[in-house]
Amino acid sequence: MKMSREKFTSAHRWVVKIGSALLTADGKGLAREALSGWVEQMASWVLAGNELILVSSGAVAEGMSRMGWTTRPTTLHELQAAAAIGQMGLVRAYETCFQKHDLHTAQVLLTHDDLTNRRRYLNARSTLRTLLSLGVVPVVNENDTVANQELRFGDNDTLAALVANLVEADLLVLLTDQQGLYDCDPRTNPDARLINESRVDDPMLDQVAGGSSSLLGQGGMVTKVRAARLAARSGTATIIAPGGGEDVLTRIAAGEPVGTLLLPVQEAEAARKRWLAGHLQVRGRLVVDEGAVRVLRESGRSLLAVGVKQVIGEFSRGEMVVCVDEQGREIARGLVNYNSAESARIKGFSSGRIQEILGYVDEEELIHRDNLVLV
Structure with a gap:
């Protein structure tokens, strides 16, 4: 564990995500003292010559606090209104805190559509990298006020992982109100043990990650494990750490064993593959036979129609579909060359x-290997 932690003392580019429960003191308004402490640590790290992107939850929760709401809205228009109200206070608080350290900040609001459209994906990547080169700290959030359900990331853990993919971060830090990931739920089991380190592909993680009990946020350990696996596609390691811990970010930078470290298991995928993996909205499913599963996993070849047993859903040419085996397990996803019919x-x-059969041939492959990524 020590060797793995020490490796990140030389990490140059971080993405840090802070959750709603931490930022808003469980719904009591912005926790300004805690926020100032995190900013002080982040500023110290940036001023030492490093780069950092902050992904911040809290807009909806801050809006709820300002409006006196105690229960998170369930309708989309109320959520969007709360986000619009809360975003004002959230951005102002960050700007004020970073300015005390002579650092500029930039607000970046994204929707899922920004990252699934290849051109807009590259534009977002260029903008973030330019901001980093200027020594500016980008503060990223989902554009809740305009995103509809089909275009939402669903949680800021996922957004943070996709941002890590965008900029090829060395480390993703997910600050939470827990000490890290435990081998069972510490809220109900006093014998629960903290997992200090694991590979992202360890199936044990799926068994121990539970849902969120927070009324404010949408994430839980399930989303954090999923985010770590997504970030690993760009070779990024993830640390799930207690945001309430003293000098937590400074201690992580020093290589101390804080929280849970989730390590990638393979070299970073090419940029196009990371972009494909970031498509969270899929339009259909292709059930493939054992032979196709073997070819996809072992040979990295294209998916041919001969290996498909069932087509589920309605989709158009060029849309994202998932490939599953006959037991329903996802094997890969990619951009399909033919519509569902x-x-x-x-x-x-x-x-x-x-x-x-069709009277024409667009492509010989149902999904070309260049447009397909293994899951």
């Missing part, structure tokens, strides 16, 4: 039969 007609047939 065409895919249903050619499934189970060799590529040489596509012309005969």
Whole structure:
């Protein structure tokens, strides 16, 4: 564990995410003293010549506090209104705190559509990297006031992971109101033990991660494990750490064993593959046979129609679909070359039969390997 932690003392680019429960003192308004403490630690790290992007929750929770609401809204328009109200106080608080350290900040609001459109993805990447090169601290949040349910990230843990992919961060730090990830729920089991370190592909993580009990945020340990796996696609390690801990970010920077360290297991994927993996909205499912599963996993080849047993959902050419085995386990996802009706007609047939069946051939592959990423 010590060797793994020490490795991150030389990390140059961090993404730090702070959750709603921490930022708003469980709904009592912005925890300004705590926020000032985190900013002081982040500023010290940036002024030492490093780069940092802050992904901040708290807009909806701060809006609720300002409006005197005690229960998180359930309707989209009320959530968007709360976010619009709360964003004012949240951004002002960060700007004021960072200015005390002579650092500029920049507000960056994103929707899922910004990262699924390839051109906008590259624009967001360029903007963030430019801000970092200028010594500015980007403060990123989901653009709650305009995002509809189909375009939402769902939680800021996922957004933080996608931002880590965008800028190829060395480390993603998810600050939470827990000490880290435990082998069972510490709220109900006094014998629960903190997991100091694990690989992101360890199936044990799926068993021990529980849901969120917070009325303010949408995340839980499930979303944090999912975020760590997404961040790992760019070679980024993740630390789930207690935001309430004294000098938590400074201690992480020093290589101390704080929280839970989740390590990537393979080299960073190419930028296009990371972009594909970031597509959270899928339009359909392709059930593939054992042979196709083996070819996809072991050979990294394209998916051919002959390996598909069932087509589920309605989708158009170029949309994202997931490939699952016959037990329903996701194997891969990618951009499909034929719409759902065409895919249903050619499934189970060799590529040489596509012309005969459809009367034309757009591509020989149902999903080309360049547009496919393993899960």
